Amino acid sequence: MPSVPFASSADLADKEATLEELAPGVFAYTAQGDPNVGCVIGTDAVLAIEARATPLMARRWIDVIRTLTDLPFGDLVLTHYHAVRVLGADARRIIATAATARLIEERGEQDWASEAARMPRLFAGAETIPGLTRPTATFEDAMTLDLGNRRVELRFLGRGHTSGDLVVWLPEERICFAGDLVEAQAAPYMGDAHIADWRGTTLHAVDALNAEQLVGGRGPVVRGPAVADAITDTRAFLSTLFDGVHEVKDAGGTPRDAYRATHAALAPRYAGYPIFQHTMPFNVQRAWDELDGIDHPRIWTVERDRQVWDELTA
Numbered sequence: 459m460p461s462v463p464f465a466s467s468a469d470l471a472d473k474e475a476t477l478e479e480l481a482p483g484v485f486a487y488t489a490q491g492d493p494n495v496g497c498v499i500g501t502d503a504v505l506a507i508e509a510r511a512t513p514l515m516a517r518r519w520i521d522v523i524r525t526l527t528d529l530p531f532g533d534l535v536l537t538h539y540h541a542v543r544v545l546g547a548d549a550r551r552i553i554a555t556a557a558t559a560r561l562i563e564e565r566g567e568q569d570w571a572s573e574a575a576r577m578p579r580l581f582a583g584a585e586t587i588p589g590l591t592r593p594t595a596t597f598e599d600a601m602t603l604d605l606g607n608r609r610v611e612l613r614f615l616g617r618g619h620t621s622g623d624l625v626v627w628l629p630e631e632r633i634c635f636a637g638d639l640v641e642a643q644a645a646p647y648m649g650d651a652h653i654a655d656w657r658g659t660t661l662h663a664v665d666a667l668n669a670e671q672l673v674g675g676r677g678p679v680v681r682g683p684a685v686a687d688a689i690t691d692t693r694a695f696l697s698t699l700f701d702g703v704h705e706v707k708d709a710g711g712t713p714r715d716a717y718r719a720t721h722a723a724l725a726p727r728y729a730g731y732p733i734f735q736h737t738m739p740f741n742v743q744r745a746w747d748e749l750d751g752i753d754h755p756r757i758w759t760v761e762r763d764r765q766v767w768d769e770l771t772a
């Protein structure tokens with residue numbers, strides 16, 4: 459197998475962003491497979507969903523929001539702890555699950571360094587990051603926000619992409635911002651995941667919302683029957699990888715064997731998806747660990763990233 463550039467380190471061309479109004483005052487800003495963000499315009503303030511990797515990257519999105527409304531920013535919701543979604547944060551109140559707050563304390567520093575090395579393009583203006591983003595309001599299972607003109611529910615639906623993912627649910631409009639629990643035409647990242655829970659009860663709970671529109675972590679907004687398709691597609695990716703690693707492990711193979719087998723199994727359908735190649739070594743290593751009984755995902759560091767990458771893609 460030819461050697462491949464580390465993670466997304468060679469992915470340096472800017473993506474074209476698309477602003478879509480999903481319902482009056484509800485917007486998604488997607489960017490050809492880069493991390494999606496959104497906002498909901500309330501009566502007195504704007505609710506922001508995700509903060510991007512740096513204040514500079516966040517500013518580019520804020521400039522777009524400023525073409526929509528002059529209202530001040532109120533709450534900022536973070537779907538999970540990954541640096542690429544949180545380090546641009548600056549808001550009156552920053553909301554995440556309690557599990558996400560714990561993960562930031564435990565591994566936020568390492569995750570910042572790891573993600574910056576993996577995805578340099580998304581960290582434009584990295585020198586403007588003031589430090590770790592810490593949520594100022596947390597909840598365990600559910601929280602409801604009253605925006606004056608609509609109700610927004612934040613829900614923890616079970617462990618998945620991380621142990622702390624929330625979804626943003628607009629019950630009247632049946633719109634779901636799913637974070638990285640669901641990807642639409644993009645590869646799921648499983649390096650910090652609880653894969654058995656994710657492909658099982660958690661994705662089932664996302665499905666049970668019966669959303670009419672869904673904004674995944676990456677990829678375009680999906681609507682109608684395409685919502686279930688995106689969930690099914692995400693689950694199929696997780697299962698092919700998890701079951702494939704299990705098979706190789708049972709047969710006495712190595713993580714590198716598992717990487718080769720699952721890469722071959724997934725590539726025909728998923729190789730063209732953004733970050734497919736980037737995610738694969740980390741996905742396989744986490745599946746291996748979970749099958750080994752390691753419930754709490756090991757922390758990725760710059761050194762461990764390289765070590766696993768070199769070992770599995772060699």
Ligand SMILES: [Zn+2]
Pocket residue numbers: 538540619638647
């Ligand atoms: Zn993530």
